[in-house]
């Protein structure tokens with residue numbers, strides 16, 4: 001779409017809004033305006049204040065008292081009131097989407113809005129009609145009777161967008177999407193973009209939070225960058241070169257990371273990890289081996305088995321058949337048995353799979369190897385704190401030095417760094433990393449990639465499953481393409497590129513190959 005003109009009255013106008021938690025000002029007085037129909041990308045490093053801004057706009061946080069003002073379609077937002085935000089037409093699609101997987105699309109669309117009734121009787125036919133309209137409004141061609149669990153990731157996000165935009169709660173003026181593509185594969189990202197463009201073409205102003213610069217250029221009309229709670233750049237995307245955006249984001253350039261081809265281990269060493277005939281959720285007999293010092297990528301469409309493979313190897317998901325060995329020792333299919341053999345697993349969902357949100361950063365970091373800090377039956381707290389601080393410095397966790405703060409108080413990307421750090425500390429034999437840099441900003445992502453390479457240089461066998469083709473192409477020595485629950489192809493060396501990865505996952509060749 002063409003960029004909307006500046007003469008249109010703003011859909012949302014934010015002026016002098018700031019937010020302080022205790023002694024820390026997280027948002028400094030900031031200004032931002034979006035006009036109807038505009039797609040505005042909001043970028044910022046982890047901890048720069050994006051979620052805090054969204055929570056202020058959605059009425060979850062009251063901003064600092066003072067002369068701050070938010071106008072939605074010209075009407076003032078009653079700060080700290082989610083009801084006021086909703087009544088004024090502001091909707092937010094959060095990262096977790098808030099859908100019930102086992103319920104139908106129809107039922108999910110009714111969550112929050114309720115079913116239309118007449119004399120107390122639910123009017124299913126009308127509900128179905130309205131659901132079909134809501135889906136059509138975002139260009140989503142699915143049956144309202146389908147269960148959400150059966151949908152692709154992009155379709156699920158689409159349902160959340162359709163629900164946010166449905167007119168039950170009155171006219172929608174502003175839609176905020178918080179990292180909607182954090183774990184969406186490339187093809188599904190394109191589908192989501194179409195839905196977002198459709199919504200914008202109907203006059204809704206879209207605030208689109210992302211860490212992916214490519215999305216800014218493909219989707220947005222304008223872009224703003226938050227750094228340390230200040231808006232440091234707002235521009236039309238056509239006037240914002242990539243380097244300017246990166247500079248605004250990190251305050252400098254980001255050194256590109258690339259696995260040096262000479263670092264790749266020779267094929268002669270014995271495998272550390274051997275997976276044979278592995279069966280489980282969406283897995284139909286997976287075979288592969290990983291040698292010490294190798295970084296192997298797993299790439300495939302959603303539903304191919306990519307999402308369940310690493311969890312099944314580790315024992316966090318049920319194994320239905322096959323065999324997993326580390327240095328020849330058989331794993332029993334339980335996390336404890338895998339950890340005992342030196343296997344680390346970073347789960348794709350940090351809230352449900354590994355992050356203890358109420359415990360401190362220090363406790364989360366030291367959890368897998370507490371023994372080291374016991375002497376004479378006592379926990380050596382100072383040693384634990386000192387080592388945790390060193391790890392937090394190495395990983396550049398922000399706020400710096402907050403070892404005693406609960407994990408929940410860190411921004412999403414900083415939580416991810418702490419959870420990766422917890423496994424790096426124990427120098428594992430095998431690292432299984434599921435979506436390792438989801439929600440991590442460009443600068444921190446490069447840094448985490450360096451740490452993953454360091455771990456492999458130290459002899460760890462690393463397996464990365466990711467929807468991020470760029471990540472796979474950047475760090476992996478070898479990539480296994482998974483389709484319909486089996487490994488169908490293997491890429492090495494210069495064959496590993498973003499374009500080639502996407503071409504291969506879409507190919508219909510289903511022949512099985514040797515993968516060691």
Ligand SMILES: Nc1ncnc2c1ncn2[C@@H]1O[C@H](COP(=O)(O)OP(=O)(O)OP(=O)(O)O)[C@@H](O)[C@H]1O
Pocket residue numbers: 021026044045046047048049050051052053398399409410411412413414439
């Ligand atoms: N309720 C809270 N209490 C104290 N500090 C908080 C609270 N919520 C957020 N913060 C702090 O405010 C800062 C900004 O966090 P915020 O979640 O807004 O960052 P973000 O830009 O969304 O980061 P990410 O990209 O990692 O999600 C962080 O340093 C975070 O630790």
